[in-house]
Amino acid sequence: MTKRSRSNWGREKSRLKPEFKPWQVRFILNRDRGICHVCGQPGAEQADHVIPPGEGGANHTDNGAAIHAEPCHRNKTQEESRRGYARHRAMLRLPPDPHPFDQES
Numbered sequence: 074m075t076k077r078s079r080s081n082w083g084r085e086k087s088r089l090k091p092e093f094k095p096w097q098v099r100f101i102l103n104r105d106r107g108i109c110h111v112c113g114q115p116g117a118e119q120a121d122h123v124i125p126p127g128e129g130g131a132n133h134t135d136n137g138a139a140i141h142a143e144p145c146h147r148n149k150t151q152e153e154s155r156r157g158y159a160r161h162r163a164m165l166r167l168p169p170d171p172h173p174f175d176q177e178s
Contacts, residue, residue, distance in 0.1 A: 091132040093120045101137040110138035111145040119146055125153050 093101065101120040109117040117139035124130030140146045 091122070091126040093132070093134075093137055097134050097137065100134055102139050104134075105139035107139055109141045109145050111140055111149055114141070117141050117145075121146055121149065127153070127157055 121140040
């Protein structure tokens with residue numbers, strides 16, 4: 074009996090997280106001289122999006138800055154998550170648009 078592979082037909086493709094490529098991380102860390110853009114202290118070891126992709130930021134080195142992994146990146150990510158959740162909740166609370174046939178003439 075042969076093994077049949079499952080088809081992905083009809084399934085959504087998973088969304089890839091926009092991340093910087095290794096050469097972009099090295100470029101950003103060198104450009105910023107390892108200074109964290111959140112706390113201003115030296116020793117940053119990661120690259121971060123200044124404007125998050127979820128808020129319209131590009132995955133480009135111009136939108137990147139050096140950042141410490143702990144606690145700066147963690148705190149910034151938590152704050153971005155709170156803003157995204159608040160935006161999502163606000164969208165759910167919007168009243169539905171009136172149907173065009175329900176409008177009085």
